[in-house]
Amino acid sequence: MxxxxxxxxxxxxxxxxLAFAAYYVSTVWELPFQARVVGVFVGGGIAILSxxxxxxFAYEVYTGRKGLGFNQFFSSPEFxxxxxxxxxxxxxxxxxxxxxxxxxxxxxxxFGTVLMLGGIGRIGVAxxxxxxxTAIAFFVFIWLVRVRFPLxxxxxxxxxxxx
Amino acid sequence: xxxxxxxxxxxxxxxxxxxxxxxxxxxLGTIVGAVxxxxxxxxxxxxxxxxxxxxxxVALVFMMALYCASxxxxxxxxxxxxxPGTGGAAATTLDGYPMSQKGEGPRAxxxxxxxxxxxxxxxxxxxxxxxxxxSRVGFYMHSVEMVVVMLFGITLIAVIAAQxxxxxxxxxxxxxxxxxxxxxxxxxxxxxxxxxxxxxxxxPLVPALIGLFAISxxxxxxERGSIVKDEFRSKVMxxxxxxxxxxxxxxxxxxxxxxxxxxxxxxxxxxPGAGASIAAxxxxxQARTFSKHPEKFGTGVPEGVTAPEAANNxxxxxxxxxxxxxxxxxxxxxxxxxVVLQYHGVTLGPRLFIDRPELAYGVFTAMFIAxxxxxxxxxxxxxxxxxxxxxxxxxxxxxILSFTLLGSFVPRAYMFxxxxxxxxxxxxxxxxKTGYHVTAILIGIILGPLLEQYLMRALRISxxxxxxxxxxxxxxxxxxxxxxxxxxxxxxxxxxxxxKETASDAG
Numbered sequence: 018m019x020x021x022x023x024x025x026x027x028x029x030x031x032x033x034x035l036a037f038a039a040y041y042v043s044t045v046w047e048l049p050f051q052a053r054v055v056g057v058f059v060g061g062g063i064a065i066l067s068x069x070x071x072x073x074f075a076y077e078v079y080t081g082r083k084g085l086g087f088n089q090f091f092s093s094p095e096f097x098x099x100x101x102x103x104x105x106x107x108x109x110x111x112x113x114x115x116x117x118x119x120x121x122x123x124x125x126x127x128f129g130t131v132l133m134l135g136g137i138g139r140i141g142v143a144x145x146x147x148x149x150x151t152a153i154a155f156f157v158f159i160w161l162v163r164v165r166f167p168l169x170x171x172x173x174x175x176x177x178x179x180x
Numbered sequence: 181x182x183x184x185x186x187x188x189x190x191x192x193x194x195x196x197x198x199x200x201x202x203x204x205x206x207x208l209g210t211i212v213g214a215v216x217x218x219x220x221x222x223x224x225x226x227x228x229x230x231x232x233x234x235x236x237x238v239a240l241v242f243m244m245a246l247y248c249a250s251x252x253x254x255x256x257x258x259x260x261x262x263x264p265g266t267g268g269a270a271a272t273t274l275d276g277y278p279m280s281q282k283g284e285g286p287r288a289x290x291x292x293x294x295x296x297x298x299x300x301x302x303x304x305x306x307x308x309x310x311x312x313x314x315s316r317v318g319f320y321m322h323s324v325e326m327v328v329v330m331l332f333g334i335t336l337i338a339v340i341a342a343q344x345x346x347x348x349x350x351x352x353x354x355x356x357x358x359x360x361x362x363x364x365x366x367x368x369x370x371x372x373x374x375x376x377x378x379x380x381x382x383x384p385l386v387p388a389l390i391g392l393f394a395i396s397x398x399x400x401x402x403e404r405g406s407i408v409k410d411e412f413r414s415k416v417m418x419x420x421x422x423x424x425x426x427x428x429x430x431x432x433x434x435x436x437x438x439x440x441x442x443x444x445x446x447x448x449x450x451x452p453g454a455g456a457s458i459a460a461x462x463x464x465x466q467a468r469t470f471s472k473h474p475e476k477f478g479t480g481v482p483e484g485v486t487a488p489e490a491a492n493n494x495x496x497x498x499x500x501x502x503x504x505x506x507x508x509x510x511x512x513x514x515x516x517x518x519v520v521l522q523y524h525g526v527t528l529g530p531r532l533f534i535d536r537p538e539l540a541y542g543v544f545t546a547m548f549i550a551x552x553x554x555x556x557x558x559x560x561x562x563x564x565x566x567x568x569x570x571x572x573x574x575x576x577x578x579x580i581l582s583f584t585l586l587g588s589f590v591p592r593a594y595m596f597x598x599x600x601x602x603x604x605x606x607x608x609x610x611x612x613k614t615g616y617h618v619t620a621i622l623i624g625i626i627l628g629p630l631l632e633q634y635l636m637r638a639l640r641i642s643x644x645x646x647x648x649x650x651x652x653x654x655x656x657x658x659x660x661x662x663x664x665x666x667x668x669x670x671x672x673x674x675x676x677x678x679x680k681e682t683a684s685d686a687g
Contacts, residue, residue, distance in 0.1 A: 033607075051636050100402055107585065108602070110585065139574070
């Protein structure tokens with residue numbers, strides 16, 4: 018039983034697509050025909066395909082080819098920890114960059130992700146990579162291309178040294 | 181005619197003298213193309229202070245070389261790490277990345293470079309030879325014809341879905357619906373924006389591309405440890421320059437496919453608003469349809485790299501046709517070039533070919549020479565570039581994540597877009613883990629809004645009458661061709677089955 022792949026992961030995309038189609042149609046229902054035609058037709062197509070998939074999944078469970086649950090979707094706890102860690106680190110990057118600015122946030126992000134993926138023993142590599150990535154990214158995005166990333170006192174000080 | 185030939189021949193020699201501008205522009209363009217979020221247009225805008233101060237010919241040669249090289253550079257990360265530099269290289273991932281995973285990264289890169297360079301050379305030559313005729317193509321391609329061209333690209337969803345029709349079509353439709361987020365093209369009413377002002381202008385392509393390909397790839401890379409499977413590592417390491425030369429010869433054998441798909445790129449590039457993404461998807465669909473082994477597409481066949489790369493480099497010369505011939509830019513890069521040329525007092529349009537032929541034709545000769553310069557500059561690097569695939573995940577993942585996340589911020593400068601890239605990354609990861617093809621989602625996101633735009637325009641003109649879609653001769657010819665290309669795989673399957681039955685009966 019444990020070797021059978023679980024059916025629930027395969028339901029995620031159809032369920033998300035159905036929910037999104039329902040939301041989409043609800044937002045265009047009152048609009049003129051031309052503005053809602055794509056939503057109605059594509060949403061209808063999603064509903065039909067999702068229904069067909071649900072029937073297929075039910076048949077696969079019924080015939081014993083697949084089981085219920087998430088079996089074979091998640092990998093070992095080590096890899097899952099790293100994956101969730103990367104998502105968390107990216108969310109932190111998103112939240113902290115407007116506060117701490119470009120250079121510091123990016124340095125901490127690269128440093129943290131290298132340590133998380135490579136292990137605590139690679140602290141030297143993590144520092145070197147974080148410094149190199151931050152320096153290159155600062156040079157390209159802030160100094161050369163002048164992309165409007167949030168800048169802190171640290172960034173402005175570095176810019177002052179360079180220019 | 182003889183005068184024109186003399187001018188063009190002289191311009192080739194003249195363009196060669198700008199080698200000192202072309203070489204740095206090619207190297208910069210290749211890097212720019214390889215970084216998601218950056219485009220040739222962005223970089224030319226950034227370098228406006230430089231291009232506005234130098235001589236107009238130098239500025240033009242620099243922009244041309246950078247533009248062509250960036251189009252080629254898009255394919256490098258698409259092949260090596262499954263991250264297309266722009267939507268134009270998304271179709272390249274379909275076969276390029278599976279080749280890298282099998283240790284055939286150097287081979288895929290050589291095919292990519294060869295198709296890009298030859299495609300660019302063919303496109304430029306074709307445009308130079310047929311510029312007066314080609315400049316009229318834009319007049320014949322109206323919204324009706326463009327609806328059919330879009331459908332050529334969208335049918336690729338069905339091709340991708342061949343392994344699992346229900347999942348493939350659902351992924352494509354989800355992409356089409358995501359592409360329809362934002363205000364509609366006629367009434368400007370917001371649709372499905374979740375209340376985010378940032379989505380009023382639609383889902384930005386770069387964060388979607390980065391999320392679906394780059395971030396989901398990183399999530400999967402963690403489990404695999406490295407891109408190349410262990411048994412193929414020595415294959416990548418042992419590739420020599422002699423192998424590169426052998427692969428160049430091998431890839432040149434696909435000249436028919438390269439010519440055909442490069443011309444598709446030129447014609448699609450001429451139509452204002454259309455671009456490399458459509459050309460690449462249409463070319464891939466065509467290559468698969470007319471292939472002797474269509475079932476192998478998607479598993480890592482060189483034709484799957486050649487077709488989209490030749491097409492998206494054919495687009496580079498096509499895009500410039502309406503700009504030079506009638507003064508209408510065919511894309512964002514052409515629009516920026518127009519600004520630079522107008523600043524230098526150059527008036528674009530038919531008079532340019534009479535008043536300043538050295539500039540009008542010089543654009544294309546410079547492009548031709550730039551593609552020639554790429555041969556000695558880029559082919560020797562293929563074997564070194566492919567070693568990226570050997571790096572361990574703990575090294576590669578933070579690099580990919582940090583640069584692509586920053587790249588997703590660049591086009592619009594919204595922190596929201598970094599979050600959007602992450603959301604698409606999670607969606608892409610779940611889709612790939614459960615057998616829903618992310619390329620089908622991306623095709624929907626790229627082509628969906630364009631299809632809607634052209635369809636709405638046609639329906640608006642006809643006051644809702646769908647009969648307008650069959651009202652033009654060119655459009656009807658394209659419909660027939662579309663139906664033929666859809667029927668060919670079915671006819672082939674029937675013939676194959678009959679042959680098998682006959683063989684088994686005889687046995």
